[in-house]
Amino acid sequence: MGLAKRIIPCLDVAEGRVVKGINFVNLRDAGDPVEVARRYDEQGADELAFLDIRASIETRGLLYHMIEAVADQVFIPLTVGGGVNSVDDIRALLNAGADKVSINTAGVRHPGLFEEAAGRYGSQCIVAAIDAKQSAPEAWEVYTHGGRTPTGMDAIEWAREVVARGAGEILLTSMDRDGARTGFDLELTRAIVEAVEVPVIASGGVGSLQDLVDGILEGGADAVLAASIFHYGEFTIGQAKAALAAAGIEIRD
Amino acid sequence: MPAIAVVDYGMGNLRSVAKALAHVAPDEHIVVTADPRVIRAADRVVLPGQSAMPDCMRCLDASGLADVVQEAAATRPFLGICLGLQMLFQSSEEGPTPGLGVLPGRVVRFRDAAMQLPSGVRLKVPHMGWSPVRQARPHPLWAGIADGTRFYFAHSYHPVPKDRAVIAGTADYPTAFTCAIARANIFATQFHPEKSHRAGLRLLANFVAWNGCD
Numbered sequence: 001m002g003l004a005k006r007i008i009p010c011l012d013v014a015e016g017r018v019v020k021g022i023n024f025v026n027l028r029d030a031g032d033p034v035e036v037a038r039r040y041d042e043q044g045a046d047e048l049a050f051l052d053i054r055a056s057i058e059t060r061g062l063l064y065h066m067i068e069a070v071a072d073q074v075f076i077p078l079t080v081g082g083g084v085n086s087v088d089d090i091r092a093l094l095n096a097g098a099d100k101v102s103i104n105t106a107g108v109r110h111p112g113l114f115e116e117a118a119g120r121y122g123s124q125c126i127v128a129a130i131d132a133k134q135s136a137p138e139a140w141e142v143y144t145h146g147g148r149t150p151t152g153m154d155a156i157e158w159a160r161e162v163v164a165r166g167a168g169e170i171l172l173t174s175m176d177r178d179g180a181r182t183g184f185d186l187e188l189t190r191a192i193v194e195a196v197e198v199p200v201i202a203s204g205g206v207g208s209l210q211d212l213v214d215g216i217l218e219g220g221a222d223a224v225l226a227a228s229i230f231h232y233g234e235f236t237i238g239q240a241k242a243a244l245a246a247a248g249i250e251i252r253d
Numbered sequence: 254m255p256a257i258a259v260v261d262y263g264m265g266n267l268r269s270v271a272k273a274l275a276h277v278a279p280d281e282h283i284v285v286t287a288d289p290r291v292i293r294a295a296d297r298v299v300l301p302g303q304s305a306m307p308d309c310m311r312c313l314d315a316s317g318l319a320d321v322v323q324e325a326a327a328t329r330p331f332l333g334i335c336l337g338l339q340m341l342f343q344s345s346e347e348g349p350t351p352g353l354g355v356l357p358g359r360v361v362r363f364r365d366a367a368m369q370l371p372s373g374v375r376l377k378v379p380h381m382g383w384s385p386v387r388q389a390r391p392h393p394l395w396a397g398i399a400d401g402t403r404f405y406f407a408h409s410y411h412p413v414p415k416d417r418a419v420i421a422g423t424a425d426y427p428t429a430f431t432c433a434i435a436r437a438n439i440f441a442t443q444f445h446p447e448k449s450h451r452a453g454l455r456l457l458a459n460f461v462a463w464n465g466c467d
Binding site: 001002003004005006041046056068071072073075076077094095096097098099100120121122124125168169180197198199200222251253 | 266268269272273285303304305308338355365368376377378379380381382383384385401403405408409425426427445447448449450453454
C-alpha cells in the first residue's frame with residue numbers, strides 16, 4: 001500500500017459564503033461553508049479547496065473568518081485561493097487555518113512571489129494554480145484573471161518554472177473543459193505531470209465518475225478536483241471513491 | 254496555568270493544532286504561547302512546525318525558547334509534529350543550522366533516484382497526501398488506531414534516527430521511512446494528526462490522556 005490518490009471537492013466562495021448551487025439533502029443553509037465542508041468531510045473528502053471568486057479587498061476579512069470557522073470544525077487539509085497577491089495575503093490565510101494557498105494571476109505578474117512565499121512558509125503549502133487553454137496541437141497557453149486574460153506563455157514551460165521557483169504542487173485547470181462536463185483534458189494533464197516532479201491536481205471538465213478515473217489512470221494526476229458533480233448531489237465522495245477503487249486505484253477508505 | 258502549551262516560535266499556522274486539541278479535549282486549558290514561563294508550567298507541550306528546518310531552528314533560537322523546549326522534551330508528555338519532529342534530531346540536509354539534538358540522528362531528503370519505480374511511475378516530492386502508517390511497536394498514542402491507518406503527510410524530508418529503538422511508526426515512499434518516533438515522554442510524528450481526520454484526532458486524544466510513560 002502506498003500514497004492514496006486524492007479526491008478534492010472545490011467550493012466557490014464570495015463574501016465568506018459558498019456560492020454556486022450546493023444542493024445537499026437536509027442542509028439547513030446551503031451557503032454555510034462550515035456546513036458544506038462538514039458534509040464533504042463526513043463523505044470522506046481527502047482535502048477541500050476554496051476559491052474566493054470575488055477576492056475584493058473590502059470582503060477579504062469575511063474570507064478569513066470563513067476559513068477560521070471551517071478550520072475549527074473540519075480536520076482535513078484546506079487549500080485556499082483566489083486573489084492571493086502577496087506574502088501578507090498568504091500569511092493571513094495560513095494563520096486563519098489554510099494548509100495550502102494557491103497563487104495564480106499574481107504569480108504570473110510577479111513570479112518572484114513563488115520564491116518569496118516558499119522561502120518563508122515552505123514549498124509544501126504553496127500551490128501554483130495554472131489555467132491553461134489549448135493553442136495548438138500539444139500546446140497550451142496560460143490564462144489569468146479567472147481564464148479571461150491570455151498571457152502568451154506556454155503552460156508546460158510555466159509549470160516547470162513555478163516548480164523551480166518553489167511551488168510544491170500544481171492545480172491545473174483546463175479552460176477548454178471547465179464547465180463542459182466532458183472530462184479532463186487528459187493530454188494537457190499528462191504533459192504537465194510528466195514535466196514536473198511535484199504533485200499535480202487535475203481540474204476542469206468532470207461530468208462523470210469515469211472522468212475522475214481517467215484523470216488518474218490516463219492523465220497521471222495525483223489528485224482530482226471537481227465541483228458540480230458533488231454539489232448537485234449527483235454523486236457522493238463515497239461513490240467517487242468506490243469508482244476509483246473499482247478501477248484499481250488506491251484510495252483512502 | 255495551562256494544561257497544554259502549543260509552542261509559538263513564529264513559524265506558521267498553529268491554529269489548526271490548537272483547535273484540534275480543543276476539539277478532543279474541550280475541558281482542557283490549551284494555549285498557543287511564546288512565554289517560557291507558561292511553557293514551563295504546562296503539563297504537556299506540543300511543538301508543531303512547518304516550512305524548512307533551518308528556518309524553524311533559527312526562529313526557535315531567536316525566540317529564546319530552545320532551552321525551554323529541550324527541558325520540556327526531557328520532563329513532560331511532549332508531542333512533536335512535522336518540523337517539530339525534525340527539530341528534535343541533530344542535523345538536517347535542508348541546511349547547516351543544527352537541530353535540538355534531543356535524539357541522535359539526522360533528517361534527509363527523499364532521494365530523487367529512489368522515486369522512479371520499476372513500473373515506470375515516478376513518485377512526486379513533496380510526499381503529499383494520505384499514506385498508511387505501520388505501527389513499529391505498541392504505544393499508548395496508537396490506542397484505538399488500527400495498524401496501517403492512513404495519515405496526512407506534506408513533506409520532502411524525513412528523519413533517520415541513529416537509535417532504531419525510537420522508531421514507533423514507518424510509512425513507504427517507496428521504501429520504508431520513519432514517520433513516528435517515541436522515547437520515554439516524547440512522541441513525534443512526521444505526518445499531521447491535526448489534519449488526519451478521525452485517526453489524527455484519536456492520536457491527539459491519546460496524547461491528552463497520556464501519562465508520558467512509554
